Amino acid sequence: MGERYLKSIRLLAECMQGFERLSGEHVRKHGLTHAQFDIIATLGNTEGMSYKELGEKTLITKGTLTGVIERLEQKGLVERERSLDDKRSWFIRLTPKGDRMFRDVFPQVVSEGSAVFAHFTENDFAALEQTLSGLKQVIAAGSDS
Amino acid sequence: MGERYLKSIRLLAECMQGFERLSGEHVRKHGLTHAQFDIIATLGNTEGMSYKELGEKTLITKGTLTGVIERLEQKGLVERERSLDDKRSWFIRLTPKGDRMFRDVFPQVVSEGSAVFAHFTENDFAALEQTLSGLKQVIAAGSDS
DNA sequence: TATTGTTATACTCTATAACTATA
DNA sequence: TATAGTTATAGAGTATAACAATA
Numbered sequence: 011m012g013e014r015y016l017k018s019i020r021l022l023a024e025c026m027q028g029f030e031r032l033s034g035e036h037v038r039k040h041g042l043t044h045a046q047f048d049i050i051a052t053l054g055n056t057e058g059m060s061y062k063e064l065g066e067k068t069l070i071t072k073g074t075l076t077g078v079i080e081r082l083e084q085k086g087l088v089e090r091e092r093s094l095d096d097k098r099s100w101f102i103r104l105t106p107k108g109d110r111m112f113r114d115v116f117p118q119v120v121s122e123g124s125a126v127f128a129h130f131t132e133n134d135f136a137a138l139e140q141t142l143s144g145l146k147q148v149i150a151a152g153s154d155s
Numbered sequence: 156m157g158e159r160y161l162k163s164i165r166l167l168a169e170c171m172q173g174f175e176r177l178s179g180e181h182v183r184k185h186g187l188t189h190a191q192f193d194i195i196a197t198l199g200n201t202e203g204m205s206y207k208e209l210g211e212k213t214l215i216t217k218g219t220l221t222g223v224i225e226r227l228e229q230k231g232l233v234e235r236e237r238s239l240d241d242k243r244s245w246f247i248r249l250t251p252k253g254d255r256m257f258r259d260v261f262p263q264v265v266s267e268g269s270a271v272f273a274h275f276t277e278n279d280f281a282a283l284e285q286t287l288s289g290l291k292q293v294i295a296a297g298s299d300s
Numbered sequence: 301t302a303t304t305g306t307t308a309t310a311c312t313c314t315a316t317a318a319c320t321a322t323a
Numbered sequence: 324t325a326t327a328g329t330t331a332t333a334g335a336g337t338a339t340a341a342c343a344a345t346a
Binding site for chain 1: 159160162163164166167168169170171172173174175214272274275279280282283284286287288289290291293294295
């Protein structure tokens with residue numbers, strides 16, 4: 011049965027894999043794991059958020075999250091504060107050191123990316139974004155069913 | 156600094172994340188981990204290959220690969236045979252049971268995907284493939300530097 | 301009763317490096 | 324000397340389930 015879309019999925023996977031190969035080196039150089047970088051990147055440029063929200067955004071389950079946040083806290087990269095509204099909940103945010111890490115590592119990963127896209131034209135970007143937006147929407151629609 | 160391409164990367168990541176969310180459930184239902192499914196999927200529809208080749212295709216390092224293959228062998232899903240050409244090397248291939256697993260799990264993941272792409276037209280697919288192919292090439296080019 | 305986060309368990313993946321057996 | 328795979332180590336992520344505190 012000619013699975014017409016399989017080629018697209020394989021391409022998508024290969025693109026992400028290529029990008030992870032490219033960025034992973036920088037992330038590890040700073041002593042971060044993939045999960046830890048996920049958290050740093052998710053917290054970057056925000057006021058902070060709860061475990062629940064972090065878990066939803068990163069797909070890391072709550073039990074795992076406790077450990078990941080703990081290690082980031084030990085490194086002095088994040089800090090926690092009890093929520094005033096709901097005393098069961100915490101607010102996790104980057105410390106100044108965590109913010110520096112975010113601004114250090116992210117642009118490095120990003121500048122590798124920049125080189126990769128150096129000869130993309132404005133039209134190329136527009137086309138890519140439109141295509142991926144459409145793809146994202148059909149995938150999100152599939153998740154509901 | 157307007158990182159023009161960041162939006163594309165974020166979209167790409169969100170697409171893959173959405174797809175993994177969709178497929179991960181089926182993979183786990185069959186008692187496989189992500190890494191194990193990677194191996195099964197890579198060996199599916201092939202004559203088999205060496206650890207070296209498997210490692211290159213899946214990005215799993217050789218030390219890890221020994222363990223992953225071992226667990227798949229214990230489950231009776233893959234079998235190993237010494238290469239005749241090079242006695243240091245092995246050929247790993249799916250067993251009949253492994254092949255059934257491949258044909259069971261893959262189509263399930265895939266049919267979820269099918270639903271997702273149900274209303275894609277031939278032109279949509281062509282556009283998506285062309286865009287992703289271009290993206291893959293620039294990323295691969297970036298890896299060389 | 302339901303939800304937020306913690307703890308405990310058991311397993312798997314991961315990077316790394318030293319090792320063996322072949323080449 | 325170099326390469327294919329193994330073994331050992333230490334750390335980290337994962338699913339799951341029972342639990343405490345709060346809602």
